[in-house]
Amino acid sequence: MRKLLTLLGTAFFLLLATVLIYLFTLPKFTEPSTEIIEANPEQLARGDYLFNAVLGCPVCHSERDYSQFGGPPVAPFGGGRACSDTGKPLPGLAESGGLPGTICFRNITPHETGIFDWTDGELLRAVREGIGKENQALFPIMPYFIYRNLSDEDAQSVVAYVRSLEAVDHSLPDTAINFPVNLAIRLLPDPLNSPVPQPDTNNPIAYGKYLSTVARCSFCHSPRDSRSRQAIEGLELAGGVEFQGHNGLMYSTNLTPHAEGLGEMSEAEFLALFRRTTDPSAADINLMPWTYYGNMSDADLSAIFAYLQSVPAVSYSP
Ligand code: HEC
Ligand code: HEC
Incomplete structure (x- = not known):
């Protein structure tokens, strides 16, 4: 009996250690691409449209005016918004529920307090693959698991446009996600391994x-x-x-x-x-x-x- 218990104990310990080691090697990520997006007028116009009408970036990353119908985002767009307190939803994001730590709608404008020093490749990777600048997993309120469906062309246009936003001076606290959620979210990012084609806009x-x-x-x-x-x-x-x-x-x-x-x-x-x-x-x-x-x-x-x-x-x- 004691032998069996020792055996089970050892097996359990080994399993736990394996799971922990596995989790600490995550998230899966690839190095950001070194491409430099040209930001030609067509790309900027397409990016503007996707950012301001379709993808919802400013709905989360800007202040909103709830006194108006639909709570529209208000300028300056992309400058970030409040953070969650542990156990509370992000203000204005009812679908977020109670959150495990400090998670902010970050400043994504090209200011030092925003994405000033990010490369195009790093931005593309954050938006579609959920990997931050320090190769960490982004909290999945940032809908990268949805944006991974963005075509390469559209993703590049969005990044070109984000870079052209008016720089907003707004520093926010660092993201701090509590245990064990901080480990669990490491399972989520999934690198894109093949090109994502543009859909047929005529169909x-x-x-x-x-x-x-x-x-x-x-x-x-x-x-x-x-x-x-x-x-x-x-x-x-x-x-x-x-x-x-x-x-x-x-x-x-x-x-x-x-x-x-x-x-x-x-x-x-x-x-x-x-x-x-x-x-x-x-x-x-x-x-x-x-x-x-x-x-x-x-x-x-x-x-x-x-x-x-x-x-x-x-x-x-x-
Ligand atoms: C954040 C979650 C969310 C997103 C994103 C969202 N919806 Fe909705 N939608 C809702 C909820 C909740 C309701 C019901 C309450 C309301 O009318 O606001 C709703 C209601 C609707 C209605 C019914 C309106 C009516 O009065 O009959 C339509 C149509 C609709 N959505 C279409 C869309 C389309 C199309 C999109 C994408 C462009 C979309 N929704 C994106 C949450 C969402
Ligand atoms: C539903 C809300 C939501 C939407 C929509 C959204 N984001 Fe985010 N985004 C977040 C949150 C919350 C974070 C912070 C995640 C974290 O700290 O781990 C974030 C993080 C980021 C980051 C990383 C910034 C940093 O400093 O680490 C970038 C870049 C970003 N978002 C760009 C975008 C772009 C571009 C769009 C539109 C294509 C977009 N986001 C749409 C909620 C959203």
């Missing part, structure tokens, strides 16, 4: 799928398994994801063509939702940044609509 369904992925519509509107956090297969875009809104719990809506979703909605009505400047019926409208997405072109919102109409119609109530 509305394919392009709409790309946009609704990188704009995070699919993320907020697809039910996820409470443990694995993976989207539940067969229920993509079916809504019902719970959020802590400013006035209590709220649920994302069904975006599939089911009658409970967008089945009865015309393309014009869909576009009109994003062009609103007020919504008298909404008690708590700030979770989804409507006016921010309202900066998208008609063609792009129509492509998103075309894609949403093409997915299987499903009904779901949590």
